[in-house]
Amino acid sequence: MHRWSQLFIPTLREAPTDAEVASHKLLLRAGYIRQLGAGLYSYLFLGNRAINKIVAIVREEMDTIAQEMHLPALNPREAWEESGRWAGMGENMFRLKDRRGAELCLAMTHEEIVTSIARSELRSYKQLPQIWYQIQTKFRDEPRPKSGLLRVRQFLMKDAYSFDIDEAGLDASYAKHEAVYRRIFTRCGLDFLAVDADSGSMGGSASQEFMVYTDAGEDLIASSSSGYAANVEKATSQLAPVADLAPTGDGQPELVHTPEQKTIDEVAAFLGVERVHQMKTMAYIVEHLDADEKQIKAVGKARAVVAFLRGDHQINETKLSAIAGGVLRPMQPEEISVTFNAPAGYLGPIGLVAAPHPKKPGTLVVLDAALEGRTNLIAGANKEGYHLRNVTPMRDFRPTLVADVRSVNEGESDPIGGKPLRIGKAVEIGHIFKLGYRYSKSMGASVLNKDGKETTPIMGSYGIGIERILTAAIEQSAAKFAAQSIAQNAGDPKAVQSATESYALPPSIAPFQVVVTITNVREAALLAAGEEIAAALEQAGIDVLLDDRDERAGVKFKDAELIGVPFRIAIGKKLAEGKVELLNRLTNRTDDIPTAEVVHRLQAALSSSATHN
RNA sequence: CGGGGCGUAGCGCAGCCUGGUAGCGCAUCUGCUUUGGGAGCAGAGGGUCGUCAGUUCGAAUCUGACCGCCCCGACCA
Known part of the structure; x- marks a missing residue:
């Protein structure tokens, strides 16, 4: 039988200021862990118990x-x-x-x-x-x-x-x-x-x-x-179709003077077009850190990589890096002007010599798939103070390849069901x-x-x-408690704050499945009932922590919550009527139940919480 | 590694600007009262003020270096 009075569970009323995220604060406050150094933690009794429960599940399944x-x-x-x-x-x-x-x-x-x-x-x-x-x-x-x-x-x-x-x-x-x-x-x-x-x-x-x-x-x-x-x-995502701009003049690329207009937004405002009608140019150096000799011979240890994207899209460096086959870093403005003979800010596709194949020497030019089929775009002219109108990919220039190199945005349609992301x-x-x-x-x-x-x-x-399983479980639960609390205490920031720092672990990984809180150990009847109920629970194979400390009830309730144990049985006043209180912290439901039914009721609650998971 | 912040009792903090030998709350210990939501009163213990060096009659306080921790970024099988 685990008796709280004899255990080392150093709970804290306040979290050390070092702790930022909820799980960190709670693990410290609940006495699960203590820090030894940056990224080094001692797992105390409760922390180790939770970890062991997780390990047991992982082991059993593996x-x-x-x-x-x-x-x-x-x-x-x-x-x-x-x-x-x-x-x-x-x-x-x-x-x-x-x-x-x-x-x-x-x-x-x-x-x-x-x-x-x-x-x-x-x-x-x-x-x-x-x-x-x-x-x-x-x-x-x-x-x-x-x-x-x-x-x-x-x-x-x-x-x-x-x-x-x-x-x-x-x-x-x-x-x-x-x-x-x-x-x-x-x-x-x-x-x-x-x-x-x-x-x-x-x-x-x-x-x-x-x-x-x-x-x-x-x-x-x-x-x-x-x-x-x-x-x-x-x-990846599906994009809504975009109506292209109408061609101007003879429909061929046409220089427009855009002094001091370098960013997508500046050009959009200056020319009165949308960002979707523009082409964004991103220039990188890719370094092939573990390239073999053959590769080095073919394209060099480092090469220039240029990606063209829709004006309102963001580059996804991971995707681009996978295509380029190495580590990317953005080109410096000087490198851009030396390599492309064009000023940073006005870099564009026309006149850029693309490698004919990714494995062939030359600049690796990637056209983002979202620009495929688009026409009459606005792009940099490779000339200080100028952009081009009517730029149409594949007609006016050929990239080394077309590929998806952009990052998706919230709300875009997913690629399989078209639902918002x-x-x-x-x-x-x-x-x-x-x-x-x-x-x-x-x-x-x-x-x-x-x-x-x-x-x-x-x-x-x-x-x-x-x-991370433990951490994620705490974060997940703490977020749920916080959301409930914000809903319930909308006008009271203090109540929100205190409830924000609460959580309950799933019974499968909690250090104990239930805490039996004897509200006053100086009352012999309560003490005896607590001992008896805890023993019966243990007999039934339930992991029970008996809070037999000579503390005030309030302290014990707070501590029981802090350590995240999902069920609590309080032995108190109602014992006179033969009842104790069962609190399910996962559902926040309290029931007064006859002492004789405690084991049975808790087993039922445990098995229903397991199936809900 | 770049930027920012912090280091004073177990935890949370004040004191530092304007140098004069350290304080508050919680926790801890003792006694009495209290006992279903972090009790009250009375008393007690506990600190090389991160480290080293410098300035000074005198440094928690001013200066420098170093160490450590946290946050943002870079990075992240």
């Missing part, structure tokens, strides 16, 4: 499709040299030396390690597929740890890796993970979305992120009621993706296939951030 292992967190340099990531990880990896001067790192992830095991142990296609996972501490030297447990330097990750003989096998392994992830997050009580993600730097083919909408998040995602969901790095911040709690051959190939893993031929296995990689 065990249905995979085998658990435990790999070293401390890795020798050599293991990371082979894949090229010793250099590739850059500053983000913690590095150290042993007493002999040998270099080591603290692993950020374990592709290299599983691949090296696979390479030395897997011989035949008959041994495939394999799915291996672990729940391990990961280390990342984040440039900016922040938001409590949301972005830290040491955290728990469930990472899994699949090895298959062919793509069909990988598809199956990937699908298994998707299904298991949905079960895990559902059991953890989260409202989540699986979104299409950019698989960019890991070089895979398909990738989905599991996201929870919350303002504390760092990613932006777009979703709609038709079931479409994507990271904005990858999201909702764009919001979200926290990434899991990520699955098809890695492909990157590691198996570079590290030389192979097995014999049916025909006795050496075959490189194809890999998948699948992560879950354990702490």
Whole structure:
């Protein structure tokens, strides 16, 4: 029996000023965690209990499709040299030396390690597929740890890796993970979305992120009621048709004097046109950091990239970077004038020499797909103080390629059902993706296939951030409480403020399922009833915390709320009538129930809250 | 790494401008009262004022360097 009077649950009346986001404040105030340094936290009794509950769910579900292992967190340099990531990880990896001067790192992830095991142990296609996972501490030297447990330097990750003989096998392994992830997050009580993600730097083919909408998040995602969901790095949308401008003069590109009019808005006002009738020019340098010799020979280590977009659209650098095949940085004005012999602010498509093919030398010119088929646009003239009218893509200039390189906007129609997109911040709690051959190939893993031929296995990689599940659950609940409170206390900012800092965890991951609050331990009858009820609940397999502290009732109620436990049984005045009070914090419903029915009623409440999740 | 803010008791803060040897609330401990929504009264304990150096008769206070933490940005398998 867990008795509050003997536990270390250091709740705080006020949150330290360092804490900004709701989950951070609440985790500190509830005594779940304490900070050791930037991005480093100690998980105290309650925090550790919640984490353990999450881990147990993850483990139980993962065990249905995979085998658990435990790999070293401390890795020798050599293991990371082979894949090229010793250099590739850059500053983000913690590095150290042993007493002999040998270099080591603290692993950020374990592709290299599983691949090296696979390479030395897997011989035949008959041994495939394999799915291996672990729940391990990961280390990342984040440039900016922040938001409590949301972005830290040491955290728990469930990472899994699949090895298959062919793509069909990988598809199956990937699908298994998707299904298991949905079960895990559902059991953890989260409202989540699986979104299409950019698989960019890991070089895979398909990738989905599991996201929870919350303002504390760092990613932006777009979703709609038709079931479409994507990271904005990858999201697309359908656009309403635009009526083009009528041609002027002979309909050919025509110079117009636009002195000092550089921005889209300035030109729009000056010429009396809409932004949709303009073409925006974005110039970048792409650096091929891990280019091979062949590529360097073909297009150089760095090359100019120009993208043309509709005047009211925003460039999506992730999309452009994927096409350009490297890291982008905006061109400096001097670089623009040297490279294109045109002033920044008046850069335009006509006269620009585009590479004929992305793999051929020259400037990579990308026309955003939204401009395809448009006519009579306004564009920069590559001449100080001038723009061009009547610019019609494909007639007046040819880009290297046409591609979607813009960012979607809130309210645009989603590409599958045409429903309006909702764009919001979200926290990434899991990520699955098809890695492909990157590691198996570079590290030389192979097995014999049916025909006795050496075959490189194809890999998948699948992560879950354990702490982020806890954080997201708190953020999600706190947001709900805040919204309710704002609705109920519209005129009272103080009440809103205090309720804003409340939450209740799903029973599956809460450190305890129920708190039994003895309102006054000095009354022998209350104390005895509390002990008895708590024991009965425990007997029934329910995780119960008995608040037997010699504190005032108010203090105990506040603390019970602070620690986020979803149910509370208060033993008080009504005991004289043989009743206690059951509070369901998830529904905010209070019932007076006969003591004899407590176990039964709570079990019913627990199972109904589980099915609602 | 760029920009901003902060560092004084466990937590929240004042004092710094104008140098004179540290204070308030909460928490903690003791006693009495109180006991269903963060109690009241009385008393007590607790601080190298982030670190180092400098200026000064004297530094929490002025100056410099460094360290740490938070926020915005860059970055982010």
